[in-house]
Amino acid sequence: MAGHVAPKGLYYIVFLALIVGTVLTVAVAAVDLGPLNNIVMLTVACAKALLVILFFMHVRWSTRLTWVVAASGFFWLLILFSITMADYMTRGWVQGTLR
Amino acid sequence: MPDFDAEHFPGPIHRPPLVANVDAIQPGVHAEHPHHPKLQHHFDDMAQQTEASALGMWVFLVTEIMFFGGLFTAYLVYRSANPTGFQEASNHLDVIWGAINTVVLICSSLTMALAVRAAQTSAPPKVQVGWIAATMALGAAFLGVKVVEYTDKFTHNLVPGPDFVWEGQYTAAAEMFYSLYFAMTGLHALHMVIGLGIMAVIGFMAWRGQFDEDYYTPVEVSGLYWHFVDIVWIFLFPLLYLIGYHYGAH
Numbered sequence: 001m002a003g004h005v006a007p008k009g010l011y012y013i014v015f016l017a018l019i020v021g022t023v024l025t026v027a028v029a030a031v032d033l034g035p036l037n038n039i040v041m042l043t044v045a046c047a048k049a050l051l052v053i054l055f056f057m058h059v060r061w062s063t064r065l066t067w068v069v070a071a072s073g074f075f076w077l078l079i080l081f082s083i084t085m086a087d088y089m090t091r092g093w094v095q096g097t098l099r
Numbered sequence: 100m101p102d103f104d105a106e107h108f109p110g111p112i113h114r115p116p117l118v119a120n121v122d123a124i125q126p127g128v129h130a131e132h133p134h135h136p137k138l139q140h141h142f143d144d145m146a147q148q149t150e151a152s153a154l155g156m157w158v159f160l161v162t163e164i165m166f167f168g169g170l171f172t173a174y175l176v177y178r179s180a181n182p183t184g185f186q187e188a189s190n191h192l193d194v195i196w197g198a199i200n201t202v203v204l205i206c207s208s209l210t211m212a213l214a215v216r217a218a219q220t221s222a223p224p225k226v227q228v229g230w231i232a233a234t235m236a237l238g239a240a241f242l243g244v245k246v247v248e249y250t251d252k253f254t255h256n257l258v259p260g261p262d263f264v265w266e267g268q269y270t271a272a273a274e275m276f277y278s279l280y281f282a283m284t285g286l287h288a289l290h291m292v293i294g295l296g297i298m299a300v301i302g303f304m305a306w307r308g309q310f311d312e313d314y315y316t317p318v319e320v321s322g323l324y325w326h327f328v329d330i331v332w333i334f335l336f337p338l339l340y341l342i343g344y345h346y347g348a349h
Contacts, residue, residue, distance in 0.1 A: 005216060045336075048330075
């Protein structure tokens, strides 16, 4: 009984992907792409986080229950972001309300 | 007194005594049901015990996500209020130091994963301790870079408060940006310091040869924490250092 033992090679590949992602983010950030800059940096960051969670944190080989708990954290984070911004971004839309 | 229904109450309920060394009180109790010395009686087997620990750690990490999430929300609100001001402020952070620290933390995540793997494969204690020590060294290097960066902010009057000086166009947004910079990287650095403390304990346990393929839960769970702190930085780096980078570094 030792859980799932991932091959060392896999860890090195994930590590390389994380380094490539970092280099890519810095390279893209140096160019002005307008709103695309944010989209690219956040997409790369999410991909990097996903790699760490799936492989380094073993969620890839964990039970469904662990998977659901991990995903719920990020789901609630999205709720936090979206409902907060739904407030801030719509202030002043109706005349006479708080801005 | 009515008889107990034998089907539902097959016998006296087995209650293991709440003491660490059961064998001292009930000699031979483990001869009847031998199990791994690290297996606690409320778990069926080692696999279930390990899984329960990892799940418990994930529940804690979910609260950590929401903990940092509050700061990320504040960042989102104030940045959307003045995106240009935040970009101008971000331009004064040193992308080189930020990128170096990102690479340092990714390396530390790799050594952490290999430390867990070493325990999982019953590697000799010195190999396990080696990977844990490497993780700690990289974590310390990260904090060292952070000291250099913070010192630079103090000498350049970029610390929010009465001494804050901003030569750009958006002073209020810049001060808010640096407030968030110190709050977010500060909370992250605090997690790194705590992580180093945890690793010191885990390293000591590994050095005493406590971990093998049957029992490595403390390394696994500490690893989850360490990787989580790495993930926070993966988001902090672009959101703090890179949003104004295309204006040309200072």
